[in-house]
Amino acid sequence: MSVTAAKGFTAAGIAAGIKENGNPDLALVVNEGPRRAAAGVFTANRVKAAPVVWSEQVLKGGEVSAVVLNSGGANACTGPRGFQDTHATAERVAEVLGHSAAEVAVASTGLIGTLLPMDKLLPGVGRAAAELSAHGGEKAAIAIKTTDTVHKTAVVTGGTAGTAGADGGAAWTVGGMAKGAGMLAPGLATMLVVLTTDADVPAAELDAALRAATRTTFDRVDSDGAMSTNDTVLLLASGASGVRPEPAEFAEAVRAVCDDLGRQLVADAEGASKxxxxxxxxxxxxxxxxxxxxxxxxxxxxxxxxxxxxxxxxxxxxxxxxxxxxxxxxxxxxxxxxxxxxxxxxxxxxxxxxxxxxxxxxxxxxxxxxxxxxxxxxxxxxxxxxxxxxxxxx
Amino acid sequence: MSVTAAKGFTAAGIAAGIKENGNPDLALVVNEGPRRAAAGVFTANRVKAAPVVWSEQVLKGGEVSAVVLNSGGANACTGPRGFQDTHATAERVAEVLGHSAAEVAVASTGLIGTLLPMDKLLPGVGRAAAELSAHGGEKAAIAIKTTDTVHKTAVVTGGTAGTAGADGGAAWTVGGMAKGAGMLAPGLATMLVVLTTDADVPAAELDAALRAATRTTFDRVDSDGAMSTNDTVLLLASGASGVRPEPAEFAEAVRAVCDDLGRQLVADAEGASKxxxxxxxxxxxxxxxxxxxxxxxxxxxxxxxxxxxxxxxxxxxxxxxxxxxxxxxxxxxxxxxxxxxxxxxxxxxxxxxxxxxxxxxxxxxxxxxxxxxxxxxxxxxxxxxxxxxxxxxx
Missing domain, CATH: 3.10.20.340 (ArgJ beta chain, C-terminal domain)
Known part of the structure; x- marks a missing residue:
């Protein structure tokens, strides 16, 4: 399930000490390849958190090798120092994994207006990298929770009709995780979402599928009319299935996963009874x-x-x-x-x-x-x- | 105070039985002249209550001789029957007072989507007319309350510097009453407001002063972002002071009364603690x-x-x-x-x-x-x- 349902991905979730209560607060998702195509959709809020500004630049390159996400602090409205902290986080991930920081996306969620405790976050990156696993998707989903009462994951398999993979299972998979329980409104919600797929899809097609999907799913979840500074939805493709699906079928799978996760956000909205x-x-x-x-x-x-x-x-x-x-x-x-x-x-x-x-x-x-x-x-x-x-x- | 602070107006407020709890629910405000110029501003909601549709037509004539207001039912989304009820109410007021129904404005507030109990409202009109008094302004303000915890009135006097009236008091006065505690948002709030003045001001100037005033007062009260179907703000001029004030001075008096009443709406908003x-x-x-x-x-x-x-x-x-x-x-x-x-x-x-x-x-x-x-x-x-x-x- 989650971000490791698709082949070619490892993930981890740990408690780095960013949250004072000791709950998990740092997640790492790594695309092990062979491809590293990626697309992203970000908040329409003009006041953007530092990790959003950083990741928008990263996604312009169309390739992402790793995503590091933290709960316990949004790193929004934190000035030049906040941006330096995001940059340093990406650099640390790159150093530990042997990638380029220009391919490391960063996402943060939590209270606006406070600096992250970098003395805890940076050592946490190394510890998370040591725990990376092809079964780490659930732990990653748990580590990005804020006021969420449950973690959210979804998986859709494609291509099973006639084009099954070598292992007899699904030819390709789209899976993902999401967090979000408040400040949910179009453009997007206070949500961090990472979707992964082992389909072999180039960045431009990922982008088209992701934008079409978010427009009718996450963009139409409006829990409280408040638009966040940190919304980030990423889609990473490893190509590990070796299958290049029909664009329409792939787009529908992405939409279905987004729809499923969006419904889970509504179901877990803060204080809601309906x-x-x-x-x-x-x-x-x-x-x-x-x-x-x-x-x-x-x-x-x-x-x-x-x-x-x-x-x-x-x-x-x-x-x-x-x-x-x-x-x-x-x-x-x-x-x-x-x-x-x-x-x-x-x-x-x-x-x-x-x-x-x-x-x-x-x-x-x-x-x-x-x-x-x-x-x-x-x-x-x-x-x-x-x-x-x-x-x-x- | 209230709508009878200005000379040339009488008012009444009674319990007609529209509210099941027996609280006052019917108000009548009568312009005794000599002039009957009037202006009105109404909700920007495209779903308009029957009394709003009626009163907008009345105000196009620029003259209002009486306003009948009820709480206990908004008469909104009530179809052709609801409009007939508003018409019948205006006709009854006209009959009792000896005016034309085309000069009787109607305003209603309460729950949307239910018909008014006309068997109680119409007899109430006669009883209210029998109680009309130059001291009836407070009772009228009380009768238009819904979830309001207090009734709201305001008065500003003008022209006291050098142009005092024959009785040595204010040369002219603008007074008024308001109700509104929820569904308060621009365009306007769920508010019914009747302002009266004994200044001698023609309808076009009343209109200009009222629009300028509501734009920066009632239109900038946004308690809960919800726009009502029934908002009505009326300004009636009797000319009884015999004074025609400077337009700027008169407009400022109207603005001050609107600002005062608007602040009272915010102070009494439903459930608010700040x-x-x-x-x-x-x-x-x-x-x-x-x-x-x-x-x-x-x-x-x-x-x-x-x-x-x-x-x-x-x-x-x-x-x-x-x-x-x-x-x-x-x-x-x-x-x-x-x-x-x-x-x-x-x-x-x-x-x-x-x-x-x-x-x-x-x-x-x-x-x-x-x-x-x-x-x-x-x-x-x-x-x-x-x-x-x-x-x-x-």
Missing amino acids: EIKVEVVNAAGEDDAVEVGRSIARNNLLKCAIHGEDPNWGRVLAAIGTTSAAFEPDRLNVAINGVWVCKNGSFGEDRDLVDMRYRQVHIVADLAAGEAGAVVWTNDLTADYVHENSAYSS | EIKVEVVNAAGEDDAVEVGRSIARNNLLKCAIHGEDPNWGRVLAAIGTTSAAFEPDRLNVAINGVWVCKNGSFGEDRDLVDMRYRQVHIVADLAAGEAGAVVWTNDLTADYVHENSAYSS
Whole structure:
């Protein structure tokens, strides 16, 4: 599972002492080749953490031989000293592994605005390298957790129909790990994601597949409307399977892994008691559908209502009404958990028919304006979310 | 005080039985003349409640002789029947007062998506008319409350320097009442506001003064980022003082009353424990300053941190970074309660110096990009907000 499900990768996760509580906090993922093609997608936030600035440069070369990730500190808003620390981390990884630092991506997550304890992080790199293993994916996934209650991994196998590999198993594999539980919003979420594949895919095709996948998965997870400074999604290809898949099939596998991991982020969102699927249908275009979906997903009043198991469709309409999407107010329809509580912009079926007892909530917003659609995932707003985020840095 | 502070107005507030708990829920404000000029500003939400659609038409005529307001039901998303109910309410007021329904504005607030109990509302109109009084302003302000814990009124007097009226008092007065405690966000908030003045001001000048005032007051109150379907701000002029003030002086009085009422809305926001003044300085333009101010004011993670008395400036930078405003990340500065915790995009003065114990919190975001600025008011995000809004319609 995780980043070592695909052949040609080793990984490790250790406690370097960055977190004061002694939990694992440093992960290393190494591409053992034969290829080292890579692609990356990063936060759209204009205030970018030092490791994001560094890794964006690394990815421009299209090759990554190793990724070092730490939890326990975001290294964001830390000035020139923070960037020097990221650089030194990459150099240490390069030195230990015998690679070039220009092929070492760095990712960090945790509190913004504090320097990393480099006296603990740098020795940790050597210890992590000593533990690198083709079975280390789970430990790496555990080491990047912050407020996550569980670690997140996913795997999809491809090419099993007729083109099975020499070992009789999957011809090629895409696997990955993710962390993220708060500050989840488009562009991307506070998420660190590393995907690996043993398919033989050049960097440009990896890039196209990754951008297409994140656009409809991680970019449509909107837990709390807050965009992070550190979001990083990387895709590394070792080519170790010797198989070059059909581009469409490969892209679908990447999308499926991203979708799986994105759903796990929603399921583990800070303090959430509901997972809300906001489905917009019959929109004039996909952009309209996404705009409406996000507006609904970000409406604090609606998110509170869902928490209270109140099918308050009026708040859905109020959220739709703030968008620039094409629609006529008196043609809007809304279903909550299968009951069309709003028809033609007014009350529809009896709201008492809506069963809100379960963790999964499905809201359908019918714009009656076209044939496009989109799904955005979000969570309810809870007192636990407030508690967790008012105490995080204290 | 309230809407009867200015000469030429009567008002009443009664319990018509719209609210099941028997609290006051119907208010009537009557302009006794001699003039009946009026202006109005309404929600920017495209899903508009029936009374908003009605009152927008009324205001196009530039004259309003009476305003009828109810709490206990928003009459929003109620279809053609809801609009008929608003129309019938205006007709009843016109009949009782001997005016034309085309000069009767209607405003409603409460739960979206349910019809009003017209069998209680219509008889209530007659009872309210029987109680109209030049001292009825407070009762009217009380009758429009929903989750408000206190009623809100404000008065400013003008023209006292040299042009005092015949009774030796203020030459002219602007007074008003407001309700609103949740769904407070630009465009406007879930607010109903009625302002009255005895100044002799034509409709076009009232309109200009009201739009200028709301743009920098109610439009910059962003309690929870949720825009209502019912927002209505009306300004009625009786001309009873016989004084026609200087336009600039009159506009400033209207702005001052709006600012006072807007501050009262923030102070009474649902579940809030902090009033947060977000001040953006050194922006390239006012639009940039407002965009940045709103982004900070809407960041749930920051609002939770403020609730926890945590001067988490990293979340301020993360919010600024999502905007399109002109700035360089490494030139941003942030002060919280007077301590410059962020300098040049990195950590500045010791965050432990920030005293967060008090209800008032002042965040200054220095964009170092120009000379413009703006202030946006918001609140913290609390477990009480979640509780109040998850239980509201149940």
